[in-house]
Structures are given as structure tokens and as C-alpha cells.
Amino acid sequence: MTLLVTGGAGFIGSNFVLDWLARHDEPVVNLDRLTYAGNLENLASVRDDPRHVFVHGDIGDRACVDRILAEHRPRAVLNFAAESHVDRSIHGPEDFIQTNVLGTFRLLEAVRAYWSALPGTARADFRFLHVSTDEVYGTLAPQQAPFTEAHAVEPNSPYSASKAASDHLVRAWHHTYGLPVLTTNCSNNYGPYHFPEKLIPLMIVNALAGKPLPVYGDGLQIRDWLYVVDHCRAIDRVLDAGVPGETYNVGGWNEKPNIEIVRTICALLDELRPLDGGRSYAAQITHVTDRPGHDRRYAIDARKIERELGWRPEETFETGIRKTVAWYLANGDWVERVQDGSYRDWVARQYGAQ
Ligand code: NAD
Numbered sequence: 001m002t003l004l005v006t007g008g009a010g011f012i013g014s015n016f017v018l019d020w021l022a023r024h025d026e027p028v029v030n031l032d033r034l035t036y037a038g039n040l041e042n043l044a045s046v047r048d049d050p051r052h053v054f055v056h057g058d059i060g061d062r063a064c065v066d067r068i069l070a071e072h073r074p075r076a077v078l079n080f081a082a083e084s085h086v087d088r089s090i091h092g093p094e095d096f097i098q099t100n101v102l103g104t105f106r107l108l109e110a111v112r113a114y115w116s117a118l119p120g121t122a123r124a125d126f127r128f129l130h131v132s133t134d135e136v137y138g139t140l141a142p143q144q145a146p147f148t149e150a151h152a153v154e155p156n157s158p159y160s161a162s163k164a165a166s167d168h169l170v171r172a173w174h175h176t177y178g179l180p181v182l183t184t185n186c187s188n189n190y191g192p193y194h195f196p197e198k199l200i201p202l203m204i205v206n207a208l209a210g211k212p213l214p215v216y217g218d219g220l221q222i223r224d225w226l227y228v229v230d231h232c233r234a235i236d237r238v239l240d241a242g243v244p245g246e247t248y249n250v251g252g253w254n255e256k257p258n259i260e261i262v263r264t265i266c267a268l269l270d271e272l273r274p275l276d277g278g279r280s281y282a283a284q285i286t287h288v289t290d291r292p293g294h295d296r297r298y299a300i301d302a303r304k305i306e307r308e309l310g311w312r313p314e315e316t317f318e319t320g321i322r323k324t325v326a327w328y329l330a331n332g333d334w335v336e337r338v339q340d341g342s343y344r345d346w347v348a349r350q351y352g353a354q
Contacts, residue, residue: 004074006031006059006107007038007081011194012131014042016080016232017052023236027051029072031065033058033099037084039338042193060103065110076127076239077111079104082163085197086135089159090292100162101169104130108173115179129182129239130170134224134251135160136185139295146224146255146299149185149247156293167247180244184235187251187300190320191228192327196335199258200321203265204328205335207281208273213266217290219259222297226252227320230313237311248309251300254317259285261321268325 003020007013008030017028027050032038034056046052053072057064059081081103083089083096108128115126137147138154153168155161173179194201203213234250242248256264266281275281305311315323328335336342 002027002029002072002074004029004031004068004072004077006077006079008032009034009038009040009042009054010080010084011037011042011191011198012189012228012231013080014039014193015191015228016078016235017043018046019229019232020236021046021049021051025051027053029053029055029068029074031055031057031059031068032081035083037195039193039195041334041337058099058103059107060099062106062110065107066113069110069114075122075125076129077107078129078131078235078239079107080131081107082131082166084159086157086159087197087291089157089162093158093162096158096162100159101165104166105169108169108179112173112177112179116177124180127180127182127239127242127244128170128173129184129235129242130167131235132167132183132185133160133163134185134187134249134298134300135295136164136167137298140297140299142297144297146251146301147185147249148301149249149304156295171245171247174245182238182242182244183247184238185247185249185300186231186234187224187226187298189226189228189231191324192331193334194228194324196338199261200265200324201328201335203262204269204325205339207266207269207284208328208332211284212286213262213281213284214286214288215259215262216288216294219262219287220257220296221294222255222257222299223261224251224298224300225254225256225261225317225320226250226313227315227323230315230320233314234305234311237309238305241309243308248305249300249302250305250311251302252313252315252317252320253300253302255297255299256317264321265325268322272325273329
């Protein structure tokens with residue numbers, strides 16, 4: 001038995017691969033294009049583990065995906081691969097359409113051909129699990145109830161529109177062709193190996209470097225936050241017990257305004273890496289012009305996965321954010337290499353990848 005994970009060198013994918021291999025014997029084939037966001041250094045601890053096979057390639061490359069499926073005969077495909085940064089999608093949406101929409105389409109077609117040819121039980125047990133985001137639901141007013149799986153899909157950014165399109169393709173491949181798919185829509189993740197362009201790692205890294213902490217607009221945009229390992233365990237649970245054709249919202253019941261997240265990080269850094277003279281990192285907070293079309297609030301109603309699959313997050317926001325800040329303090333080398341791009345050299349040395 002084998003899993004095919006796509007995008008397994010990214011933030012959530014690499015956390016998933018590490019967590020999976022720590023808790024299961026089943027091998028993982030990891031297909032990743034190694035964009036700026038893919039970093040094999042995240043997987044250094046399983047470099048010599050024969051249960052982890054890395055393939056440098058694109059989910060949109062049909063021949064490459066066909067080859068992997070034929071060679072490794074996975075019992076499931078988990079699709080983490082995506083362009084994932086909202087700001088980048090505003091400045092250059094094309095890559096998002098290429099990977100998130102066309103790439104997912106080509107992956108689905110390759111998987112459909114493979115799955116159709118599987119013998120009886122293997123065909124019935126096969127799963128395609130698509131990892132998606134709560135951003136597909138659009139924005140919520142303050143008094144509105146959190147998103148359930150029945151909420152209308154109303155994406156507002158090029159990123160969320162491309163993810164919504166991929167979710168629709170996955171749904172259609174189930175309804176039209178019977179492919180046994182599962183979709184998860186998760187809130188904002190945070191934790192180790194998070195690329196420092198996203199809010200939480202950016203604030204930690206900038207604070208430590210004495211740089212401004214840029215907060216969009218009034219900082220009162222609300223997001224729900226989930227520790228990345230809790231997300232990985234939810235995916236594991238959905239793969240194991242989810243009903244094909246269903247979608248599952250995954251969230252931490254942790255609605256927080258962005259400014260509160262930044263203040264919490266500053267307070268933790270004040271405690272764990274105090275500045276001279278009793279100064280606070282909070283003095284570095286700077287409000288900058290808001291992102292165009294910035295959604296005001298996302299909130300996830302995770303009762304379906306809790307009720308039907310018995311999943312619950314293990315971390316509270318307080319424990320998860322403390323672990324995360326501590327991880328960045330202990331892994332300054334990782335941050336430096338990611339920031340100066342030298343992890344690409346490291347990858348070339350370790351894996352001969354481009
Ligand atoms: P990430 O940007 O850190 O990682 C994406 C990975 O996909 C990278 O390793 C990249 O090299 C790879 N990739 C990109 N294009 C590819 C292609 N065409 N073929 C093969 N590999 C490719 O993203 P992430 O934060 O780990 O997110 C993973 C998934 O989870 C995405 O689908 C994202 O939409 C979803 N998601 C993310 C969050 C979050 O808070 N980060 C929340 C909910 C859902």
C-alpha cells in the first residue's frame with residue numbers, strides 16, 4: 001500500500017508527510033514541482049527513509065503522473081499541490097490558473113484513467129483527497145454564522161477562485177465519473193516550515209530582524225486558525241473514514257483579528273527573546289494600505305468532521321502559537337536559507353534536483 005502525495009515539499013504537505021511517516025508504516029510518494037514554496041529541506045529528516053520517494057515533477061504533466069501511478073500503484077492520491085499565496089495571486093494570477101485549475105484537471109484525468117483500470121476491491125477502496133481552503137466561501141459579516149459545508153461558494157481573490165474551480169472539478173469527477181473523491185476545506189494553518197511570506201512567520205521573522213511588522217488596514221480582518229499538525233490529522237481521518245463525494249470543513253474554532261495575532265506574537269517574543277531596556281516588539285507594528293478585495297472575516301463550522309469522523313484539534317491557539325514561535329526561534333538557519341534562496345543549493349546537493 002502506498003500514498004501519492006502532491007505538493008509534499010510545501011508547508012502543509014511536508015508536515016503531512018513527516019507526521020504520516022511518524023505514525024504509519026505505509027510509504028509515501030511525493031510529487032512536487034519545487035516552486036519557490038517547495039523546500040525539500042523540510043523533509044531532511046526522512047531523506048534516507050526508504051518509505052519516502054521524492055519525484056520532481058508537475059501535477060499538470062500527464063506523462064509524469066501516469067508513470068508514477070503505473071510504477072507505485074497508490075491506494076490514494078492526496079492533492080496538496082497548489083499556488084497558495086493570495087497576494088501573489090493578485091499580482092500574477094496566471095500561475096494559479098495553471099496549477100490550481102489546469103493542473104488539478106490533468107491530475108484528475110490521470111487518476112481517473114488509473115482508477116478505472118483497477119481491479120474490483122482496489123477500485124472500490126481507492127480515494128482521491130483534495131485539500132482546499134475556507135477562502136472558497138468568500139467573506140462573512142460579523143453577525144453571520146461560520147461557514148458550513150452547505151454555504152454558497154463565493155470566492156473573492158484569484159487564489160480562492162482558482163481553488164473553488166478545482167473543488168468544483170473534483171466534485172464533478174465524482175458525480176460524472178464516480179471517482180471516489182473527498183474534499184477538505186480548512187481555515188488558516190500555522191506552524192513549523194511555514195514560508196515567511198504568510199502572516200504568522202512573516203511577523204516572527206521581521207520582529208526578530210528589527211523590521212516593521214506590516215499589518216493590512218485596521219488589522220481587524222478575522223481569520224480562523226488551526227495548528228498545521230491538527231490539519232494533517234484531520235486529513236488522515238478523512239482519508240480513513242470520509243464518505244466519497246463528501247466535503248469536510250476543518251477549523252480550530254479560533255477566530256482572531258489579524259492585529260491580535262500580531263500582538264500575541266510580540267508578547268511571546270517579549271517573553272522568549274526579550275529586547276534590551278524592556279522594549280516590546282509591538283513598537284515595530286506598522287499599518288499599511290489594505291489588500292484590494294480583502295475579505296473581512298472567515299470562520300469555519302467544523303461540526304460535521306467532529307460529529308461524523310470524531311476529529312478534534314489537539315492544540316489550542318495558545319499552545320500552538322507558543323510552539324510555532326519557539327520553532328522559529330530554534331530554526332533560524334532554516335529561515336535564513338529560505339530567505340536567501342540558498343535552500344535551492346542545498347536541494348541540488350542533497351537530491352540533484354533543479
Ligand atoms: P505551499 O505554497 O506552502 O506549498 C505548495 C506546494 O505545492 C509547494 O511545495 C510547491 O512546490 C508545490 N507545487 C506548486 N505547484 C505545483 C505543481 N504544478 N505540481 C506539483 N507541485 C506543485 O502551500 P500550503 O500552505 O502547504 O498549502 C497546501 C494546500 O493546502 C494548498 O492546496 C492550499 O490551497 C491548501 N490550504 C492551505 C491553507 C494554509 O493556511 N496554508 C489552508 C487551507 C488549505
